[in-house]
Amino acid sequence: MSSSSLAIAELIAFMEESHVEDLSTVFHLADLSKLYEARVTQLRGQFPLQARSHSTHQKKRLLQNVPGLVAFNQGREVYLSYDDEVACTLKCQYNEEKDTESITMARLANSIRNDIATSVSFTGQFDHETQIQSVPQRLLVLVNMIINAFHRGYKKIQIRSVDTDVVVLAVSTVSELGGGLELWVAFGTGKDFKLLSAHEIAESLGQ
Structure with a gap:
């Protein structure tokens, strides 16, 4: 069997x-392409230069060999899933926007300063749009995804993320919905792979 x-x-x-x-x-x-390239490099000692940027070929091979797997495009990004209806909403976990808490707070502080500077009669309160704009887009998408799945009647959803803020917000959102939707969070790979329920995470967080 070849390294590829x-x-x-x-x-x-x-x-x-x-x-x-x-x-x-x-x-x-x-x-997935990064994992593939890393493994080929490990097996061969190097990754063939002519094979780089051929993620489309890798996608075709995966689609041909994994039953039920489907692909979705969002701009230049490609996502693969076993479920064509939920995949589009779950892709938020891979959103390339990596706003940290400090950046979020900086945006909020900047919005506050702008409001104070431009509002002649500042009342100490901010409109809804100012609050929304201060929240990272990936978190807004996550909340909308969970709420949408709940209203569509889904009983279980799974996200894969190592971002603490994403996991905590997902758990909190599911808790606010009052039950009826099971959230599972996947961590790690291989022997380190773990799948935890939101209930277990909520208990550890004291929610």
Whole structure:
């Protein structure tokens, strides 16, 4: 078996291991390509230059060999999922916008300063739009995704994220909905892969 075939086989095994029945899982093709390139490099000692930037070829190989897998485009980004309806809403976990808490607070502070500077009769309160604009887009998308899944009647959803703010907000949003929707959060890969329920996370957070 060639290094390329072995790397693809291991990548498929990783995806199947990450996928849990009755839960929707989404993969960012760019992330999968990085895993593939790293494994080929490990097996061969280097990654063939002519094989770079061929993520489209890798996507085709995955779609041909993984039953039920479908691909979605958002701009230049490609996402893969086993569920075509939920995938578009779950891709928020891979949003490239990486606003940190400090940047968020800086934006909020800047909005406050602008409001104070431009408002002749500042009352000490800010309009709804000012508050919305201060929140990172990826967090707004996450909340909308969860609420949308709840109203569509989904019983379970799964997100994969290492961002603490994303996980905490997801857990809080599900808790606010008052039940009826199970949230599962995936961490790690391979032997370190873990799938925790929002209930377990909420208990550890004291919610």
